[in-house]
Amino acid sequence: PAFALSDPSLLVRDARIGAHWRAGERRFDVHDPATGALLAEVANLGEADTHEAIAAAAAALPAWAALPAKQRAAALQRWAALLHQHAEDLARLMTAEQGKPLAEARGEITFGASFIEWFAEEARRVYGETIPTTDPDKRYLVLRQPIGVCAAITPWNFPVAMITRKVAPALAAGCTVVVKPAEQTPLCALALAELARRAGLPDGVLNVVTGDGAQSVAIGRALCASDTVRHLSFTGSTEVGRLLMAQCAPSIKKLALELGGNAPFIVFDDADVDAAVEGAMISKYRNAGQTCVCANRLYVQDGVYEAFVTKLAERAAQLRVGNGFEAGVQQGPLIDADALAKVEAHVQDALDQGARLLTGGHRLAPHSYAPTVLADAHAGMRCAREEIFGPVAPVFRFHTEAEAIALANATEFGLASYFYSRDMGRIFRVGEALEYGMVGVNTGLISTAEVPFGGVKHSGLGREGSRHGMDEYLEMKYLCLAGI
Numbered sequence: 001p002a003f004a005l006s007d008p009s010l011l012v013r014d015a016r017i018g019a020h021w022r023a024g025e026r027r028f029d030v031h032d033p034a035t036g037a038l039l040a041e042v043a044n045l046g047e048a049d050t051h052e053a054i055a056a057a058a059a060a061l062p063a064w065a066a067l068p069a070k071q072r073a074a075a076l077q078r079w080a081a082l083l084h085q086h087a088e089d090l091a092r093l094m095t096a097e098q099g100k101p102l103a104e105a106r107g108e109i110t111f112g113a114s115f116i117e118w119f120a121e122e123a124r125r126v127y128g129e130t131i132p133t134t135d136p137d138k139r140y141l142v143l144r145q146p147i148g149v150c151a152a153i154t155p156w157n158f159p160v161a162m163i164t165r166k167v168a169p170a171l172a173a174g175c176t177v178v179v180k181p182a183e184q185t186p187l188c189a190l191a192l193a194e195l196a197r198r199a200g201l202p203d204g205v206l207n208v209v210t211g212d213g214a215q216s217v218a219i220g221r222a223l224c225a226s227d228t229v230r231h232l233s234f235t236g237s238t239e240v241g242r243l244l245m246a247q248c249a250p251s252i253k254k255l256a257l258e259l260g261g262n263a264p265f266i267v268f269d270d271a272d273v274d275a276a277v278e279g280a281m282i283s284k285y286r287n288a289g290q291t292c293v294c295a296n297r298l299y300v301q302d303g304v305y306e307a308f309v310t311k312l313a314e315r316a317a318q319l320r321v322g323n324g325f326e327a328g329v330q331q332g333p334l335i336d337a338d339a340l341a342k343v344e345a346h347v348q349d350a351l352d353q354g355a356r357l358l359t360g361g362h363r364l365a366p367h368s369y370a371p372t373v374l375a376d377a378h379a380g381m382r383c384a385r386e387e388i389f390g391p392v393a394p395v396f397r398f399h400t401e402a403e404a405i406a407l408a409n410a411t412e413f414g415l416a417s418y419f420y421s422r423d424m425g426r427i428f429r430v431g432e433a434l435e436y437g438m439v440g441v442n443t444g445l446i447s448t449a450e451v452p453f454g455g456v457k458h459s460g461l462g463r464e465g466s467r468h469g470m471d472e473y474l475e476m477k478y479l480c481l482a483g484i
């Protein structure tokens with residue numbers, strides 16, 4: 001392949017079901033988004049394989065759930081340690097199949113491992129309750145038990161962290177899992193499965209079923225329809241999330257959905273403009289703008305508008321774009337041709353409606369889009385309503401605090417939001433008024449394993465990370481003891 005691993009056995013092409021690697025009857029191609037080069041031909045599985053994976057997870061469940069939490073935690077810690085030990089190879093796999101710069105890929109391995117470490121620690125703190133009785137003859141107890149077999153369908157933008165953020169709390173709680181990674185990035189998922197095997201996670205506890213776009217639909221349908229699967233966690237588009245939710249209705253499955261965003265990034269007149277520019281750079285251009293928490297709409301108050309857009313454009317123009325394997329590259333390619341076309345359409349629409357192009361606005365080799373800043377954006381543009389998922393920053397002008405809040409909330413999405421202000425009263429007012437699951441105040445970077453990540457409205461259900469992330473994978477059982 002176009003990249004070399006120090007441990008070549010981490011380039012895994014077969015899916016993992018129970019104790020075995022599954023080659024499948026057919027394969028599908030995984031490409032490097034920067035060069036288009038073929039990286040690997042991976043097992044293209046389907047419905048029957050998915051049923052086997054569910055059966056393997058179900059078979060592994062009783063013993064895994066019955067282990068003392070400390071032993072599950074130890075297995076998870078060994079898995080996390082192997083991620084660190086093989087961080088360089090994992091990062092190379094990630095840059096190869098996803099395109100993000102190697103430094104960013106290394107960062108994601110640390111971030112991904114942090115979820116395993118966090119939930120390994122949390123595994124030992126799954127406390128129940130006793131409730132004061134209303135009847136002298138009775139006592140009330142609440143147990144928290146693993147929900148059962150879980151399914152995870154994950155996206156390509158964080159090929160490692162989106163898997164560990166779901167799998168680690170599930171395994172820590174005592175559940176077993178079937179993962180269906182994105183068709184663009186199965187290699188990271190399969191390397192994680194190999195490291196889980198080496199860490200001594202029992203067979204069947206973590207299964208990875210791979211498939212191309214068409215097979216993903218069939219695999220997803222089988223996971224949703226299964227009565228054995230008690231929980232589905234999905235990260236991806238709102239459109240697919242809605243479909244999966246409908247498909248899960250017949251089996252009344254518990255759902256965690258982390259869907260699209262349309263993050264506002266508000267800069268008030270009283271803000272530290274340099275800090276706001278710095279935060280916007282991180283929030284907007286990280287992963288080439290391909291994260292669900294990327295700033296999508298930048299709202300800047302009159303008094304600092306020109307200063308902000310000028311500085312942002314200067315900084316954006318300096319970003320080094322290229323192949324993620326090249327030293328010093330800060331922005332890699334977009335994931336595929338469709339993503340590039342969508343970004344181009346957004347920019348064209350904005351320009352047609354009077355946006356002012358300050359920098360960028362064109363493609364760059366290899367399969368990249370130049371970091372772009374558009375001034376004079378307004379509410380009629382597509383970029384005001386839809387997620388751009390690319391390195392384009394449309395900057396809108398506003399006059400009052402109330403106007404900024406109304407504009408920020410005028411969307412069906414509610415994942416991340418950001419604002420910059422140094423006024424303590426305003427920080428509380430705006431922080432409380434934003435209809436979002438997450439609010440970054442004077443920062444463009446909010447994610448860490450210790451905090452609850454998730455959205456409201458069409459951005460999803462449930463929270464990942466933090467002590468609350470474990471609740472997803474636990475059911476409460478009420479025990480009523482009588483005859484005392």
Ligand code: ADP
Pocket residue numbers: 153154155156180181182183213216217218219220221235236237238240241243
């Ligand atoms: P994106 O637009 O970011 O690629 P998607 O929501 O299309 O996001 O994909 C996220 C994940 O959902 C991927 O693993 C993909 O294979 C899977 N997926 C896409 N469509 C379906 C579907 N109809 N049923 C099940 N899984 C799907």
